[in-house]
Amino acid sequence: LSEAGLSAGGILLAASVAAAVGTVWALWRLPEALLRLVLVLLTHTFYRLRVVGRENVPARGGALLVPNHVTFVDGLFLLASLDRPVRFVMEASYYHHPLLRPFMKSLGAIPIAASGGPRVVLRALREAGRLLDEGEVVCIFAEGQVTRTGMLLPFRRGFERLAKGRSAPIIPVHLDRVWGSIFSFAGGRLRTRLPERIPHPVTVSFGASMPSTTPAHEVRRAVQDLGAAAWVFRKAACRPLHAAFVRAMRRHPFRFMFADAMRPRVSRLQALAGAIALARVLRPGWTGQATIGVLLPPGVAGALVNYAATLAGRTSVNLNYTGGRAGLASAVRQAGLRSVVTSRTFLERVKLDLPDGVQPLWVETLVDRIDRGARCWALLLALAAPLRIIERMCGTDRRPTVDDVLTVLFSSGSTGDPKGVMLTHFNVWTNVEAAAQAFPLQPTDKLVGVLPFFHSFGYMATLWLAALHGLGVVFHPSPLEASAIGELVHRYRVTFLIATPTFLQLYARRCTPEQFGSLRLVLTGAEKLSERLAQAFEDRFGIRPLEGYGVTECSPVIAVSGPGFRAPGFYQRGARRGHVGQPLPGLSVRIVDPESFDPLPPGSSGMLLVKGPNVMRGYLGRDDLTAAAMRDGWYVTGDIAMLDEDGFLQITDRLARFSKIGGEMVPHGRVEEALHEAAGVEMQAFAVTAIPDERKGERLAVLPSLDEAAIPGILEQVTTQGLPNIFLPRRDHFLKVDTLPVLGTGKLDLRQMKRIAMERLGSLG
Numbered sequence: 001l002s003e004a005g006l007s008a009g010g011i012l013l014a015a016s017v018a019a020a021v022g023t024v025w026a027l028w029r030l031p032e033a034l035l036r037l038v039l040v041l042l043t044h045t046f047y048r049l050r051v052v053g054r055e056n057v058p059a060r061g062g063a064l065l066v067p068n069h070v071t072f073v074d075g076l077f078l079l080a081s082l083d084r085p086v087r088f089v090m091e092a093s094y095y096h097h098p099l100l101r102p103f104m105k106s107l108g109a110i111p112i113a114a115s116g117g118p119r120v121v122l123r124a125l126r127e128a129g130r131l132l133d134e135g136e137v138v139c140i141f142a143e144g145q146v147t148r149t150g151m152l153l154p155f156r157r158g159f160e161r162l163a164k165g166r167s168a169p170i171i172p173v174h175l176d177r178v179w180g181s182i183f184s185f186a187g188g189r190l191r192t193r194l195p196e197r198i199p200h201p202v203t204v205s206f207g208a209s210m211p212s213t214t215p216a217h218e219v220r221r222a223v224q225d226l227g228a229a230a231w232v233f234r235k236a237a238c239r240p241l242h243a244a245f246v247r248a249m250r251r252h253p254f255r256f257m258f259a260d261a262m263r264p265r266v267s268r269l270q271a272l273a274g275a276i277a278l279a280r281v282l283r284p285g286w287t288g289q290a291t292i293g294v295l296l297p298p299g300v301a302g303a304l305v306n307y308a309a310t311l312a313g314r315t316s317v318n319l320n321y322t323g324g325r326a327g328l329a330s331a332v333r334q335a336g337l338r339s340v341v342t343s344r345t346f347l348e349r350v351k352l353d354l355p356d357g358v359q360p361l362w363v364e365t366l367v368d369r370i371d372r373g374a375r376c377w378a379l380l381l382a383l384a385a386p387l388r389i390i391e392r393m394c395g396t397d398r399r400p401t402v403d404d405v406l407t408v409l410f411s412s413g414s415t416g417d418p419k420g421v422m423l424t425h426f427n428v429w430t431n432v433e434a435a436a437q438a439f440p441l442q443p444t445d446k447l448v449g450v451l452p453f454f455h456s457f458g459y460m461a462t463l464w465l466a467a468l469h470g471l472g473v474v475f476h477p478s479p480l481e482a483s484a485i486g487e488l489v490h491r492y493r494v495t496f497l498i499a500t501p502t503f504l505q506l507y508a509r510r511c512t513p514e515q516f517g518s519l520r521l522v523l524t525g526a527e528k529l530s531e532r533l534a535q536a537f538e539d540r541f542g543i544r545p546l547e548g549y550g551v552t553e554c555s556p557v558i559a560v561s562g563p564g565f566r567a568p569g570f571y572q573r574g575a576r577r578g579h580v581g582q583p584l585p586g587l588s589v590r591i592v593d594p595e596s597f598d599p600l601p602p603g604s605s606g607m608l609l610v611k612g613p614n615v616m617r618g619y620l621g622r623d624d625l626t627a628a629a630m631r632d633g634w635y636v637t638g639d640i641a642m643l644d645e646d647g648f649l650q651i652t653d654r655l656a657r658f659s660k661i662g663g664e665m666v667p668h669g670r671v672e673e674a675l676h677e678a679a680g681v682e683m684q685a686f687a688v689t690a691i692p693d694e695r696k697g698e699r700l701a702v703l704p705s706l707d708e709a710a711i712p713g714i715l716e717q718v719t720t721q722g723l724p725n726i727f728l729p730r731r732d733h734f735l736k737v738d739t740l741p742v743l744g745t746g747k748l749d750l751r752q753m754k755r756i757a758m759e760r761l762g763s764l765g
Helices: 008-027 032-046 074-081 101-106 118-133 158-163 216-237 241-251 268-282 300-311 324-335 344-350 363-369 372-384 387-394 425-438 456-468 482-492 501-510 531-541 623-629 668-679 708-718 750-764
Strands: 047-052 063-067 086-091 110-112 137-140 170-176 200-206 256-259 291-295 315-318 339-342 359-362 405-410 420-424 446-449 472-475 496-499 521-524 546-550 557-560 565-567 570-572 588-592 606-611 634-643 649-654 658-661 664-667 686-693 697-704
Touching: 047 074, 047 216, 063 074, 063 158, 063 216, 074 086, 074 170, 074 200, 086 118, 110 118, 118 137, 118 158, 137 158, 158 216, 170 216, 200 216, 216 425, 216 588, 241 268, 241 300, 241 372, 241 387, 241 425, 241 456, 256 268, 256 300, 268 300, 268 363, 268 372, 268 387, 291 300, 291 324, 300 315, 300 387, 300 456, 300 472, 324 405, 324 420, 339 344, 339 363, 359 363, 372 387, 405 425, 405 456, 420 425, 425 456, 425 557, 446 456, 446 482, 456 472, 456 496, 472 482, 482 501, 496 501, 501 521, 501 531, 588 634, 623 634, 649 668, 658 686, 658 697, 664 668, 668 686, 668 697, 668 708, 686 750, 697 750
Parallel strands: 047 200, 063 137, 063 170, 086 110, 086 137, 256 472, 291 315, 291 339, 315 405, 339 359, 446 472, 446 496, 496 521, 521 546
Antiparallel strands: 170 200, 405 420, 546 557, 565 570, 588 606, 606 634, 634 649, 658 664, 686 697
């Protein structure tokens, strides 16, 4: 076995499986109860099962279990969770496998083969229906396949036919924490190694019974809700993020971690030692301060300061240096900051002064104070010191918990004053783990870090997702310097690019296809990705950008698209055009009427609500705003969206980007799409806003960056597209601008757009 390349864990697993198969083979003629006892003992050898809602399965009478399907041993968990026998509807090829057939036959499993045609499928469903009528518990995996993407797949309709016309209830079931365990497809291939923890915790949740007439999309939603509730149980095993950071850095100490223009390579051990050294030298300046400010661009220094703050038990506040002096002063005042870690060179470059009353802690001075002895001491601590010793040496006055506030991120203020979003360790950790399950990450991946740390996705992805899941990060301080970014991607063979659509436009114009040849994943968010831009990027670089969606208040990712999975006999969709993907594992989403908050059916447009462990603790010092943003435990996103029956989410527009004109709601995004289509341009060249109107309530104004001579022809073309007249802007309401106003996060600056329109059109009112 050693010559075959198996590890000690693999040998132990092979022996365990062989013993299990031998035991089952010897006992398959014995009563089913004895077989189930053997399965329970084997299951509890490697796992610790938490069973929630077992009382929802009736003690007698028929019931149809509909669980998610994550591994090839999901059935074992279900058998070990119930006191009743379960009849599984399973793929015929597995049923007839020589090693499995005696076992499956003893359990009364029902083989089904889609390749056999409708008659074979109907025969299997009739047999399952007969067992339901006789009072048996039947289990059918409605996804039809084990997920290869880590996401909940669309539900097939077979179970609806099985349940129709019967009195047996449908019981939704969710298995949590089995992704990444034995016989799952984490990492894109079948994992057959032992769990990282023995016994490995697994949660099996049984939901409330549903009528047999319940449609597939409602059962799927119930399974998804059970998954969101199950993630709360992970808190007991969760540790603060600085503890996970120390463990991850020690696991692969010499693997590439960071690079920027000043430091071409920083290993994971060097990153940990650097964070410890910075925390120790910053300790006197942070005395008596629970919250500290960071004003640095994306780079190794900024990353290490954030890690140092966490090791020291402080809450970090990464300040927005693109929002102007007023926004910076507001954030400093709201957070009660007394000191800010920054750089003289950086402040001179961005031409920004710190607000009065704030003490600067200059990075240049701090680095000079870390001598050779301090470096050696930090390296020794990084190599061997217990976590509690590291915490004390870095200045922690009490042991942090997962419910402590990790960071305060201020919203961009595109529609109002910035609000401080408080995110706990558990908020960010759950979002990191869910994103890692949804993204097909590999240990050799490198991420280009151009999003600033005050950007919620830049903070989560480049700091914590990269650290905890083995990604390297290549930093560049400005996402607008396309040529430099293209060179970095080429030099470091970056595989993962995260950027907003605004930045992708720049890269599509100024980077060469050869520079982006190493990319295998391009993810975009913050603004809607137009089909024109996606197609133009794909035509130039041969890779299609995937769209995601999130908000700072949700730590931030809510939904994400993926590349999907393709293999002979398999196709599992990971993305759908015009959609932002599927909700992350552990999240529940609802589409409701914006006024009544009544749930809407699939395919209906309404307000998007989100619930999950990633939802913020609240707004800093604003309990009134927190109460307004939450409704019965659901976060009200303010975005208008649609959810289809397969679970793919489409963002229609922000509620703030609608105008009520003459009593009708006019979406600005739809008007922008029509203008771009008429102009035949790939990049964003129009931005729509609105100003007050005494007669109709509001009227549209358009900011184009195109030549004014082209506007009449474009407007004439728009009138032929069939839009309602109320959607058509007036010719004299096109206000030429050199460039569209954009925030540092890459989003359109909605406040600046409205200000321009009011200044140039207000007198016409």
